[in-house]
Amino acid sequence: MVKVQLNDVEKRYGPTVALAPTNLSVTEGEFLTLLGPSGSGKTTLLNIVSGMTEPTGGEVWIDGVDVTNVPSAKRGLGMVFQSYALMPHMTIFQNIAFPLQIRGLPREEIRRKVEDVLELVQLPHVAGRKPKELSGGQQQRIALARCIVYDPSIILMDEPLGALDKKLREQMQLEIKRLQVQLGITMLYVTHDQEEAMTMSDRIILMNNGSAEQIGTPNELYFQPNSSFVADFIGQSNLLDATVAGEDRVRLVNGEIITVRHDAPLSHGQSVKVLLRPEVLHLREIDAGGNRLDATIRGSVISGSTVKHFLELDGGTSVLVEELSNGTNAAPAPGDRVTISWSVGQARVLPA
C-alpha cells in the first residue's frame, strides 16, 4: 500500500531550484532514506512531506488523501530532528507526556503510554530526571520516545544522529531500525552518511543538486549505479576514463583495451567511465577470462581487516585495490611492478 505519494513536487526560492520536480511513492512500513551532499535538497523534500515547507508546484498525498494544502500539525506525522529540543525544565516523563496532554488524553492512559514507550527505548529508569542529566544518546532516545508515544504511522527524521559519536551512532541506528520494524512505521530519514543509509534503509534516494539522481535498494545503488555520481558517492570507487572500442570493449586512456559488460547501448568512440570497485580487484591474476592491467605500487596501508594498495597504471592513472588482510600478506614495496586483475562481469560502464 502506498503511504506517501509525491507528484511533481518542486521548490524554488526565486531563481534557486532547491528541489526539481520529483515523483516518489513510499510504501507502508518502508524505511526510505534521503541521502546526498550538503545543499542537495534532502531537508527541502522532507519538509515538503511534513508540511513545514510549501512546494511551489506539485502535490503531496498521504494515505490516499491530497494533503498539499493541509497544515503540518494535521498531517499526523511524527518528527525527530538533529537538536532533540527536549524541554530542559521538565522531567523526562513530562517531556514525553507533553504531546499526549495537548491531545487531552486521560491521566492514567498517559502514564501507561509513557511507561510503555520508556520501556521500548530501554530507559525505564530515567523518568524522573531532567534532560541535562542524560547523555547525548539517551536524550536522542527520549526524543524518539516522545515521537512514537502518540503512534504516528509515519516518522520523519532529519539527521537525528548528527550530534553523536561513531559508536553511539551505530548503536542508535540499530535501535531506530528495530523500533521501525517492530512498530511497522513508515520512515523518511535524512542523512549525508552513506554507511548509515546503507545500514538502515529499504530504499535510498540519492539526491544531487536538487534532483533524485537514483532511487533503489542499497544493493542496487552499490552494484548497479547508473551514474559516476552515484558510484562515487556510495562506497569507494575507481572511475577510469575510456572510449568505446567495440561491442564489449573499451579503450583506456593508456591505450589498453579491456572487456566489459553493459546494459545500455554504446556507440563506437563514445566517452565512458569504467567503474571498478577496489574490492573486486586482485593483485594477482585470478582467471584466464578476466582482465588484467600492469601497474606500479605507490604505497600500501593496512587498516585492520583490509589492506589498501595505491597503484599507478602504466600511463599514469591512479587505482585503489582493497584486499582482506590475513596477517601474512606479503606487503609489496613502493615501486614494485604488479598485475591487477578482475572478472569481466565486475567492471561497470557508466556514461562519462
Ligand SMILES: Nc1ncnc2c1ncn2[C@@H]1O[C@H](COP(=O)(O)OP(=O)(O)OP(=O)(O)O)[C@@H](O)[C@H]1O
Ligand atoms: N529558505 C531558503 N531560501 C533560499 N534558499 C534556500 C532556502 N532553504 C534552502 N535553500 C537552498 O535550497 C537548496 C537545498 O537545501 P536543503 O536544505 O534542502 O539541503 P540539504 O540537502 O538538506 O543540505 P544539508 O545536508 O546541508 O542539510 C540549497 O541550495 C539551499 O541553499
Ligand SMILES: [Mg+2]
Ligand atoms: Mg538538511
